[in-house]
Amino acid sequence: MAILERIQASDHEQLLFTRDRDTGLRTIIAIHDTTRGPGLGGIRIREYDSEADAVDDVLRLSQAMSYKNACAGLAFGGAKAVILGPLPADRRAAFLAMGRIVEGLAGRYVATEDMGMAEADIAVLNEVTEFAVGRSREAGGSGDPSPHTALGVFVGMRATVRAAGLGDGMRGLSVAVQGCGKVGLGLIGHLIDAGARVIAADTDTDGVAEARELGAEIVNADQILAAEVDVLAPCAIGGVLNEATIPTLRCRAVAGGANNQLATEADADRLAARGIVYAPDFVINAGGVINVGDELAPGGYSPERVRGRVMDIEQTLAEIFGESRESRQNTAGIAVARAQGLLRGR
Template sequence: MHTDAGVFGRSHELSARAHEQVMFCEDEKSGLKAIIAIHSTTLGPALGGTRFYPYADEAAALQDALRLSWGMTYKAAASGVDLGGGKAVIIGDPAVAKTEELLAAYARFVETLGGRYITAGDVGTNTDDLDVIGKHTRHVMGRSIAAGGSGDSARLTALGVFNAMRAGAESVWGTASLANRTVGVEGVGKVGRELTALLLADGAEVCVTDVNDAALQSLSKANPGVRVLSSVATAPVDVYAPCALGGTLTAATAEVIEAKLICGAANNQLANPFVEQALTERGITWVPDFVANAGGLIQVAGELRSAAPAEVEADVHGIFDRCRDIITAAKAEGIGTGAAANRFAERRLDAIPRSI
């Protein structure tokens, strides 16, 4: 991306599908500085989490909001839910800046959008925060069960990634199992930890890495057989599972990754679209992130329509079939899995007249 592009230019650099609305929110009293990006409401209200992160500057925050909200549009479309794509970012260190006053101020901005944007959790926010936000806006999903929500989405997000990984394994090795495969999990936060448990139960050997030593120690204590490495992206593993922040798949890493399958929970894993071609040329299968990590979205979409938990979980298991179809289409059409997933999503988007 060109860092000197204005808001409109940045939006169009992502794709021909420009953002509908970008809202800058500031509350001097609480110190809130946030950006809410609504990419599309073609299929329904824009839903996407609130990321609370200490961005280097406002330009970096804007770029993240635009990229993430664009990704949510495609995630919702590919998942078959009747929702659009949006995302919010709050600028600041959540360990220092997060207060009930700030969250309340943010919630009031969400409420002014009248339901065009529905927020949920993301990096730096949790169910407790969403409970606070829910006191000041109706347009929030993923609150705690005690507050009437569906609870933390980490388990179902991890379950979706696990099913996506099984589909990838079937394509690469002919069996939908990770038994006796070595999987490198990068990032053992809530989702990475849940994914690790699923992989171990399936018979996989797991190695992990994380910048948070406390998270690594906690996971190692619970699972002594898990190996801790300084890096898993280029380690001798069968599967690389990026589950931290995005952008780890670069032109440089694409040339040295040893894994034959890449599938993880992180958003925006490709540093740029050309990386996928480099992976494909090396015979590496990449399961597109916005399809693999849709379990959390499916959960909150189910909460929105008051679906039974068993129905929602069945929908998350359906990620396996969706990923299988996308990988099959990519092979048949001679294109990358990312392009195949985009086409899958765009068919739903294009079936409805575009309007605001």
């Protein structure tokens, strides 16, 4: 499918390819929808196998940001940027160039942190554009968003286990966490504190070591998806729930922090057919964007307001699960319809 046809098929407003002459920086920015406000979404640094793979990723991620921001009740649309790795050797110069690209969009895109970035990179962006959020608390920003993402996944998991008939809390339940990055580790901490048994895996040895210190049992990365547990929590790469992996799952529910967990729309039906309750990823993992987006709220950032909105994820998911039971439609479709209705002002 030609690029313009793909943009039309996914209902995107804009797809921008940019190359900075001085640094060699190569970027793709996708703006999906600005009905509710400027498109808010992270900048992801990644080496792709092909340009087509990068386009697919940025289109899917930006659409998910529209849905995520809408379901979280935020006055933002959805957008995403990818930097085609490797990042130029002069990191500061690269992010100054990225900041100028964002500034050139005149507020249609508000950038924040994603894979491969840090708070310091946001500070560099802010030297040349106001349209970047996620600054450190010391710089007057909202700080690291990952604890808020982890908290949102945890409270969303509580709604998920209730929907799966697993009780009203996490104590005594078993959870497999795929990915021991910031979000995965934060989630493991909440789960251990709540009395759950946690199995974890990652290819990163440092993350695995931290997970073990928190009290998680460690298994090989290629075993985690098929672990026999109550809940599977994908907190790493996307597309892990697919035609090949879903038949191997041995869990009652899926609730994790990764983006785009389903490889295709059909995978939501595959999970439902197996009786596995699925928490739509763009609903349960919205804590981070709730946090960074609050920097632009009237009066500035409010930790109390952020925490309240993150805690609301549990109720939003409970409503989605309830509607799914009544309509007998899969939860992913219910969540997408909910988001699309909000984007259209319904």
